[in-house]
Amino acid sequence: MIKKCMQQVRKTAPLVHNITNYVTVNDVANILLACGGSPIMSDEAEDVEDITSICGGLNINIGTLHKTSIEGMFKAGRKANVLGHPVLLDPVGAGASALRTNTALRLLKEIQLTAIRGNMSEIRTLANGSGTTKGVDADIADIVKEENLEEAVAFVKKFADETKTIIAVTGAIDLVSDGKQCYVIRNGRPEMGKVTGTGCQLSGMMTAYLTANPENHLEAAAAAVCAMGLAGEIGFGYMCKGDGNATYRSRIIDAVYNMTGEELERGAKYEVL
Amino acid sequence: MIKKCMQQVRKTAPLVHNITNYVTVNDVANILLACGGSPIMSDEAEDVEDITSICGGLNINIGTLHKTSIEGMFKAGRKANVLGHPVLLDPVGAGASALRTNTALRLLKEIQLTAIRGNMSEIRTLANGSGTTKGVDADIADIVKEENLEEAVAFVKKFADETKTIIAVTGAIDLVSDGKQCYVIRNGRPEMGKVTGTGCQLSGMMTAYLTANPENHLEAAAAAVCAMGLAGEIGFGYMCKGDGNATYRSRIIDAVYNMTGEELERGAKYEVL
Amino acid sequence: MIKKCMQQVRKTAPLVHNITNYVTVNDVANILLACGGSPIMSDEAEDVEDITSICGGLNINIGTLHKTSIEGMFKAGRKANVLGHPVLLDPVGAGASALRTNTALRLLKEIQLTAIRGNMSEIRTLANGSGTTKGVDADIADIVKEENLEEAVAFVKKFADETKTIIAVTGAIDLVSDGKQCYVIRNGRPEMGKVTGTGCQLSGMMTAYLTANPENHLEAAAAAVCAMGLAGEIGFGYMCKGDGNATYRSRIIDAVYNMTGEELERGAKYEVL
Numbered sequence: 001m002i003k004k005c006m007q008q009v010r011k012t013a014p015l016v017h018n019i020t021n022y023v024t025v026n027d028v029a030n031i032l033l034a035c036g037g038s039p040i041m042s043d044e045a046e047d048v049e050d051i052t053s054i055c056g057g058l059n060i061n062i063g064t065l066h067k068t069s070i071e072g073m074f075k076a077g078r079k080a081n082v083l084g085h086p087v088l089l090d091p092v093g094a095g096a097s098a099l100r101t102n103t104a105l106r107l108l109k110e111i112q113l114t115a116i117r118g119n120m121s122e123i124r125t126l127a128n129g130s131g132t133t134k135g136v137d138a139d140i141a142d143i144v145k146e147e148n149l150e151e152a153v154a155f156v157k158k159f160a161d162e163t164k165t166i167i168a169v170t171g172a173i174d175l176v177s178d179g180k181q182c183y184v185i186r187n188g189r190p191e192m193g194k195v196t197g198t199g200c201q202l203s204g205m206m207t208a209y210l211t212a213n214p215e216n217h218l219e220a221a222a223a224a225v226c227a228m229g230l231a232g233e234i235g236f237g238y239m240c241k242g243d244g245n246a247t248y249r250s251r252i253i254d255a256v257y258n259m260t261g262e263e264l265e266r267g268a269k270y271e272v273l
Numbered sequence: 274m275i276k277k278c279m280q281q282v283r284k285t286a287p288l289v290h291n292i293t294n295y296v297t298v299n300d301v302a303n304i305l306l307a308c309g310g311s312p313i314m315s316d317e318a319e320d321v322e323d324i325t326s327i328c329g330g331l332n333i334n335i336g337t338l339h340k341t342s343i344e345g346m347f348k349a350g351r352k353a354n355v356l357g358h359p360v361l362l363d364p365v366g367a368g369a370s371a372l373r374t375n376t377a378l379r380l381l382k383e384i385q386l387t388a389i390r391g392n393m394s395e396i397r398t399l400a401n402g403s404g405t406t407k408g409v410d411a412d413i414a415d416i417v418k419e420e421n422l423e424e425a426v427a428f429v430k431k432f433a434d435e436t437k438t439i440i441a442v443t444g445a446i447d448l449v450s451d452g453k454q455c456y457v458i459r460n461g462r463p464e465m466g467k468v469t470g471t472g473c474q475l476s477g478m479m480t481a482y483l484t485a486n487p488e489n490h491l492e493a494a495a496a497a498v499c500a501m502g503l504a505g506e507i508g509f510g511y512m513c514k515g516d517g518n519a520t521y522r523s524r525i526i527d528a529v530y531n532m533t534g535e536e537l538e539r540g541a542k543y544e545v546l
Numbered sequence: 547m548i549k550k551c552m553q554q555v556r557k558t559a560p561l562v563h564n565i566t567n568y569v570t571v572n573d574v575a576n577i578l579l580a581c582g583g584s585p586i587m588s589d590e591a592e593d594v595e596d597i598t599s600i601c602g603g604l605n606i607n608i609g610t611l612h613k614t615s616i617e618g619m620f621k622a623g624r625k626a627n628v629l630g631h632p633v634l635l636d637p638v639g640a641g642a643s644a645l646r647t648n649t650a651l652r653l654l655k656e657i658q659l660t661a662i663r664g665n666m667s668e669i670r671t672l673a674n675g676s677g678t679t680k681g682v683d684a685d686i687a688d689i690v691k692e693e694n695l696e697e698a699v700a701f702v703k704k705f706a707d708e709t710k711t712i713i714a715v716t717g718a719i720d721l722v723s724d725g726k727q728c729y730v731i732r733n734g735r736p737e738m739g740k741v742t743g744t745g746c747q748l749s750g751m752m753t754a755y756l757t758a759n760p761e762n763h764l765e766a767a768a769a770a771v772c773a774m775g776l777a778g779e780i781g782f783g784y785m786c787k788g789d790g791n792a793t794y795r796s797r798i799i800d801a802v803y804n805m806t807g808e809e810l811e812r813g814a815k816y817e818v819l
Contacts, residue, residue, distance in 0.1 A: 022295040022568040023575050023587050027519075029296050029469035034518050039469065040366065040409050041296050044339045050370030054406075066590045066614070068339070093586065097596030133600075136586050194803070196575035196585065238515040242784040244803025245580050246573075246796035250519035257467070257517025295568040300792075302569050302742035307791050312742065313639065313682050314569050317612045323643030327679075341612070511788040523792035530740070530790025 002268050003261035005213050005223035010036035014211035017055040017080075018204060019043045019073050021063025021092065024197025027253065028059075028204040034257035035227070037208030043069040048076035057085050057211030059204050060107065062100055063092035063136070070103055077111035086114035086210040086217070090203035094122040095131025105129065108163065114210055115166040115221050117203045120144060120152070123169050127159045137193070144173045153182045153273055166221050168206065170199060174229065176222045183222040186269045187229025189236050194245040198252065202228040205256070226268035231255035233267070275541050276534035278486050278496035283309035287484035290328040290353075291477060292316045292346050294336025294365065297470025300526065301332075301477035307530035308500070310481035316342040321349035330358050330484030332477050333380065335373055336365035336409070343376055350384035359387035359483040359490070363476035367395040368404025378402065381436065387483055388439040388494050390476045393417055393425070396442050400432045410466070417446045426455045426546055439494050441479065443472060447502065449495045456495040459542040460502025462509050467518040471525065475501040478529070499541035504528035506540065548814050549807035551759050551769035556582035560757035563601040563626075564750060565589045565619050567609025567638065570743025573799065574605075574750040580803035581773070583754030589615040594622035603631050603757030605750050606653065608646055609638035609682070616649055623657035632660035632756040632763070636749035640668040641677025651675065654709065660756055661712040661767050663749045666690060666698070669715050673705045683739070690719045699728045699819055712767045714752065716745060720775065722768045729768040731816040733775025735782050740791040744798065748774040751802070772814035777801035779813070 015038045020028055025041060032039040042051040045068065052058055058080040060073050080087045089111075091104035104126055107113070116123065119138035125131025133139060144152045153175060160167040161179030168176045174185040192198045206224035213220035235251030243251075288311045293301055298314060305312040315324040318341065325331055331353040333346050353360045362384075364377035377399055380386070389396065392411035398404025406412060417425045426448060433440040434452030441449045447458040465471045479497035486493035508524030516524075561584045566574055571587060578585040588597040591614065598604055604626040606619050626633045635657075637650035650672055653659070662669065665684035671677025679685060690698045699721060706713040707725030714722045720731040738744045752770035759766035781797030789797075 021587070023571050023585075025296050026299060026469065026572060030519055030522065033467045033469060038410065039296075040369070041294070041337050042366075042370070043337065044372065046340065047338060047370050047372040050372070051366075054369055064587050064589065065593060067592065093588075093597075096586070096600055097588070097593050099590065099593045099596070137584065194579045196572060196579060234515075242780075242797070242800060242804065244800030246576055246799035246803070249576065250523065250796065251515070253519035254515060254517030257519070258515065298569050299572060299742065303792055303795065306740045306742060311683065312569075313642070314567070314610050315639075315643070316610065317645065319613065320611060320643050320645045323645070324639075327642055507788075523796065524788070526792035527788060527790030530792070531788065 001219050002223045002226055003265040005209055005216060005220045006227060006264050007261045008212040009208050012212045013038055014056040014208050015040060016057050016059055016204065016207045016211060017042065017052045017076065018059045019069060019076060020059060020061035020200060023063060024200040027197050027201050031201040031253050031256055032204050032208055034253050035205050035208055043072040045071040045075050048072045049079045052076045052079045057207045058087045059207040061090040061092055061200055061203055062103055063200060065100060065103060073107060074110065077107065081112045087111055088115045088117060088203055088207045088210065089113050090200060091116065091118045091122045091126060093133060093136050095125035095133030101125055101131060113165045114217060115168060115206065117168040117170065117206055119171055120169050123167060138171055144169065144171050144175060157182050166217055168221055168225060170202060170225060174225045176225055178218040181218065182273045184271050184273055185222065185225050185229060187226050187233060189232045191236060191248060192232045195249045222270065226270060227256060227259060227264055230264060230267040231259060274492050275496040275499055276538040278482055278489060278493045279500060279537050280534045281485040282481050285485045286311055287329040287481050288313060289330045289332055289477065289480045289484060290315065290325045290349065291332045292342060292349060293332065293334035293473060296336060297473040300470050300474050304474040304526050304529055305477050305481055307526050308478050308481055316345040318344040318348050321345045322352045325349045325352045326356065330480045331360045332480040334363040334365055334473055334476055335376055336473060338373055338376060346380060347383065350380065354385045360384060361388045361390060361476055361480045361483065362386050363473060364389065364391045364395045364399060366406060366409050368398035368406030374398055374404060386438045387490060388441060388479065390441040390443065390479055392444055393442050396440060411444055417442065417444050417448060430455050439490055441494050441498060443475065443498060447498045449498055451491040454491065455546045457544050457546055458495065458498050458502060460499050460506060462505045464509060464521060465505045468522045495543065499543060500529060500532060500537055503537060503540040504532060547765050548769040548772055549811040551755055551762060551766045552773060552810050553807045554758040555754050558758045559584055560602040560754045561586060562603050562605055562750065562753045562757060563588065563598045563622065564605045565615060565622060566605060566607035566746060569609060570746040573743050573747050577747040577799050577802055578750050578754055580799050581751045581754055589618040591617040591621050594618045595625045598622045598625045603753045604633045605753040607636040607638055607746055607749055608649055609746060611645060611649060619653060620656065623653065627658045633657060634661045634663060634749055634753045634756065635659050636746060637662065637664045637668045637672060639679060639682050641671035641679030647671055647677060659711045660763060661714060661752065663714040663716065663752055665717055666715050669713060684717055690715065690717050690721060695719065703728050712763055714767050714771060716748065716771060720771045722771055724764040727764065728819045729816050730819055731768065731771050731775060733772050733779060733815050735778045737782060737794060738778045741795045768816065772816060773802060773805060773810055776810060776813040777805060
């Protein structure tokens with residue numbers, strides 16, 4: 001089924017509207033093309049409704065939030081809701097500033113979100129209504145490990161259930177839940193944390209997967225997480241002497257570009273709890 | 274002559290002012306350096322007139338349009354007109370939203386453009402005054418093929434003649450016309466469409482070519498199109514196992530960097546109708 | 547000691563707040579990760595004080611200045627001053643426009659800067675209160691060469707002394723002074739000028755070095771300059787047939803990622819005048 005989710009993306013080439021940060025936007029565009037989707041970027045309030053209307057899904061990322069783009073996020077989100085498009089929120093840095101926390105909370109409240117993808121500190125901030133994230137990475141205390149896995153799964157399931165949203169917490173171990181089931185995914189490599197924006201890229205790709213698989217949102221979200229992690233593994237296998245995080249950045253997207261459904265099915269490491 | 278146009282860029286190192294989108298801006302800067310030009314980016318209305326004044330050409334790209342940058346586009350465009358600098362418009366997504374369509378139409382009306390480079394859907398939108406582009410790629414019905422080549426050439430010639438502007442429509446077959454002649458160019462590879470921003474990059478490079486060849490704007494524009502397509506062919510030749518669209522992105526710019534005038538002359542595939 | 551400065555960055559993983567241009571921001575983020583730091587980007591006035599508060603240092607770069615981000619620069623700068631964080635200014639294009647020149651001069655006057663890193667034209671503009679920079683590269687007359695080295699060192703020392711700021715002028719020969727001593731650094735390769743944003747990247751990395759070495763700001767700044775230049779040399783050694791400036795861009799960051807303290811100590815080419 002993981003394979004099927006991926007093949008649907010290649011088959012339907014979903015057009016994804018991205019309101020995203022200017023740090024990692026180029027990688028988000030290229031990974032969307034790599035996975036078989038098509039990207040368009042627009043955050044101007046006067047532009048977003050038209051753009052969302054021609055797209056199939058909406059990816060909202062608050063990585064470099066501006067007052068003007070906030071307005072665009074709400075306008076696009078409402079339009080996507082009216083049109084029945086999936087909407088993903090990537091709450092980058094929620095907990096690190098009041099503006100980010102409050103904007104993410106307002107989006108969660110006012111827009112019907114299909115999925116939220118973030119690290120555990122960001123997701124806990126949304127669940128608690130406040131947080132103290134120390135940047136754009138998860139705080140050490142929040143990292144999902146084998147020792148705290150049971151508690152983490154319970155938390156993610158509960159928050160997904162309460163919000164009627166797919167919650168995807170990514171890190172060394174990834175959790176993806178719709179409130180009933182929880183995918184526990186063990187793909188990926190620690191070196192991915194040394195490439196800026198792998199999380200943003202995953203959010204873009206996940207939006208394409210959600211858009212292409214309207215009947216299977218939970219599996220589609222889990223498939224995207226597996227695909228990203230597996231791409232990190234495959235890409236790492238191509239690293240040569242002298243290569244570092246900049247080359248790895250390209251290798252990950254390249255691996256998404258070349259990945260087949262069979263490879264994904266074989267390489268995906270997950271259990272469903 | 275194609276060769277001469279390229280050599281003039283390397284010889285004169287034109288400084289190009291870019292008001293462009295934040296998705297592909299880094300690649301636009303690097304391809305300008307690769308071809309022998311020099312980039313500067315500025316879109317703040319208070320900044321653009323000073324910046325345009327020290328440059329030789331202006332590249333306006335509406336890929337991520339903001340209300341504030343629109344003002345900058347008009348101010349810079351008027352200043353460039355007063356100074357006699359070439360001005361290129363890349364109407365990204367014209368037809369996909371009212372803001373993009375109307376801004377591109379207003380720029381066409383109020384600024385004396387030297388060239389417009391876009392895909393066929395964007396160019397048809399400008400010619401018709403409205404459009405229904407489905408994103409940032411050309412609609413399938415608009416793609417220039419051998420079957421509709423004659424009609425496409427006639428359309429481009431007519432629009433170029435009416436607007437007194439060089440019209441460059443790029444796709445599988447590229448057309449570049451000043452209203453009298455039309456270059457039909459068959460360089461490039463389909464995989465270039467899987468790299469975000471190859472069109473934006475070409476627009477940046479074309480502005481450098483126009484700036485460096487004030488007496489031969491038509492040939493300069495055609496030479497830039499040939500150089501970009503040939504770079505796609507050469508770069509593809511260096512692709513190895515495991516490489517995908519992210520590595521290809523670098524390979525294309527690398528090929529522009531290493532290309533000689535002789536290589537371009539030999540590799541350019543065009544006829545003039 | 548150069549080695550120690552670098553190791554402190556890897557040991558303390560300083561979180562750096564960047565208000566920077568959208569052209570080279572992704573490379574700034576990746577080089578910060580490569581050198582052992584951690585980046586966060588935020589320029590919205592309502593967001594910057596919170597973000598600076600959780601960081602250790604602030605990097606202000608005026609490469610694509612907006613009226614809204616100017617407000618953010620001053621708010622963040624004042625907050626960083628209150629908190630005792632190092633603040634670096636990269637006055638990209640000072641001298642090329644009134645807005646850039648005036649903003650850089652106001653930042654120099656109103657914010658207590660720890661360091662300023664720019665090319666000689668930009669630095670002379672700040673020293674003189676006005677300038678005529680021809681773009682984002684140094685004017686030919688301003689380039690530091692063996693012939694004018696003595697005069698250049700004297701100028702940099704004087705300006706550093708007057709402003710109580712570390713002045714880092716980078717080019718073929720790099721100068722880093724606190725007003726008393728001046729490091730004259732001869733690392734690097736001319737091809738680095740064909741990659742957009744190597745200066746911006748150095749500014750980001752230098753902010754991490756300053757943050758991680760509060761007792762040795764001068765040496766830390768010099769160490770960052772050596773590390774960047776050496777990375778250019780090492781990265782160039784990995785260039786293959788067909789590689790150009792786009793691949794070189796990744797090679798430089800890769801070299802920072804893989805560099806050890808011993809390599810830096812051995813490879814750094816500097817004298818102290």
